[in-house]
Amino acid sequence: MATSVVHWERREDSGWQKYDDAATAAIKAAEGAGQGSVQIVDRGTTCQLVFAQEGPKQVNPITGYRRNARRIVNPIGSNPGQAAVQWEWFDGNNWEAYPPEISVRVEAAREAGEAECDFTTLYGQDFRIEFGVDAWQTINGKQQPVRKVTTTLSPPPSAPAPTPPAGGFLSNIAGMVLRRSARLAGLAPGAQVPGTSANAPPAGPSSPSTSSAKEPEDEDEAPLSAVDFPMDGSVHPSLLRTIKNPDDEDCVVCYESLRDKPAVRLMLCKHEYHLECIKKCFAQKPKCPTCMRAYGVRTGNQPENGTLTVKTYTYEQAKHACVALEGHEGSGVIVINYSFPHGVQGPNHPNPGTHYSGTNRVxxxxxxxxxxxxxxxxRTAFKRRLTFTVGRSQTTGRDNQVVWSGIHHKTHPYGGAAQHGYPDETYHARVKAELAEFGVTA
Known part of the structure; x- marks a missing residue:
């Protein structure tokens, strides 16, 4: 009978990296016990792994810096070190692995040449994975990219593998994947979602249906006034509610009980914090510290003398101008030109009063x-001065340059993702997720 190996990873600038055995064991134990967080040691630094609604986060309690973390489940065959197929779905921020039982069925359907793998009957709602040039997950009409990856499996640990949760496809992990997908698909609160039923077991600790993400109860909340929450208009008080009787859980900012001080619930994501803690967080960045949901209009320090111009080409015009996009034969092209002359750095730049070098980007x-x-x-990001900043060029190593601020652009019409060009089937989903991180959603 097939088993599985579970490991945990953190997101580094260079990509996903595995935790060591001690950290992994601590995370697994906390997850199994239903804890909301666990203390781990990562490369000599004591950190907190928080099981957040939008996915696990590694938090440095000293600096407050957060990294995404993820749980990976790899099916194991008879030979450790063999190549294994894993299917993943893109949740708007990261690629998330399906549980093994879903991956196995999806791969079997694809190998059989079927057009789709339909789980609708099993879950009682529209849930399909469709194959074609691209693969897509559809839940109640909402589509998200899906991909197949091949990984080399590590040998299983010396300790026996944990017994998979009972219920097959209705396991806690499968329910977590489907509940997250359903939430992103916009299901109404209280609606049955794929992977759950009246007789299904309660959600696991990494499910978004934990107490920190509960639906608001009117009798437990009270409006917050501008006097209680003065943020110079950047975050409206109506986006928060005071909690009269908070649960006996820790505030993930200060790690003290929510009952010790006045607490509030953020109304867009339902996460809860001490009032004073969230004030300090929002003063630095108007985002939920747990899920990074934007709660205000964020503006950057992009030089004010830049311009954005747009020109569109038909496919024939694009071919003549040598800007036709590889993999999109027959499609027109939008060309964006950014231009910044040289200037002098302002008070929000690294070296106020120092000249900076401008740039032109396409x-x-x-x-x-x-x-x-x-x-x-x-366009919205540019108006909010979020697209560029002043800093060190990663290409030349020179300081005091106008550089990208972290919203990725396709700067070549060809060459694929490795060359910042086309084709790249998941670019639209990724850049929208990046823009959402900057608070740009409409």
Whole structure:
């Protein structure tokens, strides 16, 4: 009978990296016990792994710096070190692995040449994975990218593998994946979601249906006034509610009980904090510290003398101008030109009063509905001065340069993702997720 090996990873600048055995064991134990967080030691630094609604986060309690973390389940065959197929879905921020039982069925359907793998009957709601040039997960009409990856499996640990939760596809992990997908698909609160039923077991600790993400109860909340929460208009008090009787859980900012001090619930994501703690967090960045949901209009320090211009090409015009996008034959092209002259750094730049070097950048989008949607978001980001900043160029190593601020653009019409070009099937989803991190969603 097939078993599985579970390991945990953290997101580094260079990619996903595995935790060591001690940290992994601590995380697994906390997850199994239903804890909301656990203390681990990562490369000599004591950190907190928080089981957040939008996915696990590693938190440095000294600096407050957060890294994404994830749980990976790899099916094991007879030979450790063999290649294993794993299917993943993109949740708007990260690629998330399906549980082994889902991956196995999806791979079997694809190998059989079927057009889709349909779980609708099993879960009682529309849940399908469709195959084609690209693979897509559809839950109640909402589509998200899906991909197949091949990994080399590590030998199983000396300790026996844990017994998988009872219920097959209705395991806690499967329920977590489907509940997260259903939430992103916009299901109404209280609606039955794929992977759950009246007789299903309660959600596991990494499920978004934990107490920190509970639906608000009117009798437990009270409006917050501008006097209680003065943020110079950047975060409206109506986005928070005071909690009269908070649960006996820790505030993930200060790690003290929510009952010790006045507490509030953020109304867009339902996470709870001490009032004074969230004030300090929002003063630095108007985002939920747990899920990074934006709660205000974020602006950057992009130089004010830049311009954004757009030109569109039909496919024939794009071919003549040598800007046709690889993998999108027949499609028109949107060309974005950013231009910044030289200038002097202001008070919000690294070296106020020092001259900086300007730049000219070109970016490309497919001229279709998705491309035009991304263009509108990029225009908003530019107006909010979020697209560029002043700093060190990663290309030349020079300081005092106008550089990208972290919203990725396609700067070549060809060469694939490795060359910041096309084709790249998940670019639209990734850049929208990045823009959402900057608070740009419409």
């Amino acid at each position: 970016a490309y989008l497919v001229d279709d509905a998705q491309g035009r949607e991304v263009l509108a978001l990029l």
